Amino acid sequence: MSIELGHFALILAFAIAAISAVGGFVFWRSGQRIALVLSQGAVLQFILVAVAFAALIQAFVTSDFSLLLAASHSHSLKPLIFKISGVWGNHEGSMVLWISILVAFGAMVATFGRRLPSDLLALVLATQSLLTAAFAGFTIFTSNPFARLIPAPIEGNDLNPVLQDIGLAIHPPLLYAGYVGFSICFSFAVAALVSGRIDQAWARWVRPWAMLSWTFLTLGIAMGSYWAYYELGWGGWWFWDPVENASFMPWLAGTALLHSALVMEKRNALKIWTIFLSIITFSLSLLGTFLVRSGILTSVHTFASDPTRGLVILTLLALVIGGAFALFAFRAAALRQGGLFAPVSREGALILNNLFLATAVGAVLVGTLYPLLLDALTGTTISVGAPFFNLTFGALMAPLLLVLPFGPLLAWKRADIVAAAQRLIGAAALAIFAAILISALGGATISLAPIGLLLGFWVAFGAIAELVDRSKIGRIPLGESWRRLTGLPRSAWSTAIAHFGIGITVLGIVAVSAWETELVTTLNPGETAELSGYIVAFDSFDSVEGPNYLSDEGHFTVTAPGGETRQMLADRRTYVASGMPTTEAAIQTYGFSQLYLQLGEPLDDTHVVRIWHKPYITLIWLGALLMAFAGFLSLTDRKLRVGAPRRAAKPVPQAAQ
């Protein structure tokens, strides 16, 4: 009965969402009462969807194969963690996860938003309910997770082996929290357009949500990248695959949104652009869902592709995005434009940032959609691969990274570029020195490596430069500097850490692109191979039985250049229920570098072994973690700062908090 109760709970949540949306848009002006009812409705939606989700988990955990979804995607022998994560390792279940997060954010707005103006709150919750109703309706009517199967089969079909990994428990919830979190910004934008009111209070409300979603999205993408890296077995960490691009575009747009919301909050400018970005960011999230779910793309993300579903999602997409942009076209002119500022100013720098990020979104969008459109319209299949993206994206990012360190050093409204440059001289000198040193030591094999290193170091040191400057390290006694440093507002720390994280990621990308080495060879137990000073000995080869798979294991001993030895275990698994093979790579981390070893297909009487040495590759994800940490740090900074007409030339430190 729990399954049917879950089914009913989901449907009741859908009904409440649908009626809330209608009621909210009709009565939003009528006062506080409607906002209270919608808040309660948002909380109820959350509770009901949570019940539905729990019912699904219960069915998976008890291997109740009278639930079609469990029969198709679970197996009684699967370890418990994969039984639970398997709930969203498929189309229907992942839609329920999506809706759960959507209503969780709605409930958060309802809970924390009691002090919002009631008309704004009513409109935000009405829009949020509309989205919930649309997605819950799509789920219930075209891909119902609660469909039953009678008689229940004895055994389930098991989950795609590639997904039987701890990554499935982490990556989708984080990524969805990011995607769906931007729905709040979208709802706020729609509310502002409908009500025709937009002020600094609006931006103050939107920015934390954008920050929270962006942080989750950053973690989700980084986790997805690392998962692909260790699970798909080819050691690549980014493929410019359309599905990856689908998550990257909202990230780029969300990054732009963060920065433009900052301008709006502090300076009351860029209002319409911020609204536009809020809409476009969530639209790109929806586009990602459409691309992944419609069956247009084939990848590990494609669950049961079904053209009918694709059409329904496309219609939803067109209605939501089209409706929002129509509203924008109608109402944007009615909004009042914000304050003025000189081109060289913090605002100007942030606009430059937005310009580059928006163009980058455009480039990635074109590269992703053009082959699909061409295929759909003319039947010609072309592939727009890594070279296109590396070139266009790299060309767009290089100037952005070049000017990035200047931004935080510029004053609002009118700034002195020369003064900012003077304060960056130290960082520039350090970056040039480090780039030359490392290029010389590493032997630059591609011509762009030194430039990439220079950019990475420049961004990283430039980010620290602001902290150094504001704490006057070296110019005043060290204790005093420390006091100043700890007294800096968290937002200053958050800016510095996030920008430092970008520099770190850039360094990782450049290092691994320039100095990665690889070796593909055949090995038998007892033989050794050498790569970049690491000696890999193939010790033994065994066949063992896992809980729901058979495994061919290769045991290796690696001797690092320093003489340290470590054991590595790489295996190839064949899953019993599906008969599908997977490879599990062996990875050892040395400092920031990794040795990556994969046991390939067996040949007649020998084994294909692929070995990669990936110098400083962990910096890529470490940088992303730093960015996400900076996001959380910024969320804890609740202090309101004042945008004054002109800051005094010599900044005075903030009082300790």
Place this chain on the structure above:
Amino acid sequence: MLFWFIAIAVTAIACAALYYAAGWRMVNAVAPESDDANSHFRLVLAGIDADLAAGKLGEDEATAARGELAREILRLKSEANRVAGSGLAFGRAAMFGGLVLVVGLAFAVYAWLGSPDLPSQPLAGRSEVAAQQLDLESAIARIETQLTANPDDLRGWTVIAPAYVEMGRYADAARAYRRIIELGGPTADLQTSLAEALLLGGGDAAAEEAIGLLRAAADADAGHTMSRLYLASVLTGMERYEEAVPVWTAVLALAQGDEPWIASARQGLAVAESGGVVAPSDQEAEMIGQMVAGLAERLAAEGGSIAEWTQLVRAYLVLGDTDSAQAAYDDAVAAYPQAFDRGDLDTLALGAGLTINGAQP
């Protein structure tokens, strides 16, 4: 019944929660609409004063900032007056209407899509049912006991014979089919099934008997394809090609045109006709060579996907042209320097003994 009880209770609680959220008992509580905005502006103002006191702002700049703030407040006030109370009133009727719609929609959709009477069937509760349904062995044992008591039970033998085949007990299956033929007389289908059981059981003598049975079946029924297909493939498998050719021809003559086995029958006929070897003719070899050359030219000129490169290398290897295969492999590596792009190609090259990584380590 219990399900509906819970569903109705849940719905009632949800509706009550929504109704009480509206707070009808409070007498027309008017929200302090602009409270939040004012507190925001107070904070901004306090910030300006603090900056002034700390020396971040000059007196003039502070005055300018305050002026900007005042203009913003005035503008918002006028907008707030325009907005407040200008919408439709949200009254009790609307509230009740909404609740009725929620209840109606939820129950209508669930009644359409749900299966309220289906119980959950977790694995733990299902294993006994499963065991009862699946115990083929005990069912067979029961039939066997019956057949020992009554060996002339044609229906019993008919049930048990295919079950024996399913379980891999081919000798028993053959025995059962023989008994069926004894009791009910031979038919083409039964003879074919018996021959199948014999062939699956293996052994030369059994194969000879099976061929005899299949020939008998084919002679008895001029339109029987199954026996002919078996016969032809058995003969081809035993390399008795001259006998196989007419059978293949006969079975192909019986084909309607959409049977799934036609392609393999044609191939079988070709094998039998050529005496077991399917060698490409000179003309075909030339054609293959042209196709490979065309692919190589195109890849060299325009590049291509890794799958096409792999195809080219494989084609050279099949043709025995190792040098060209090596050259093609090297070109592919130049086009796809990242090893993770080249999984199958590297495996193919390693298997064929080509030089990879520039030089063999």
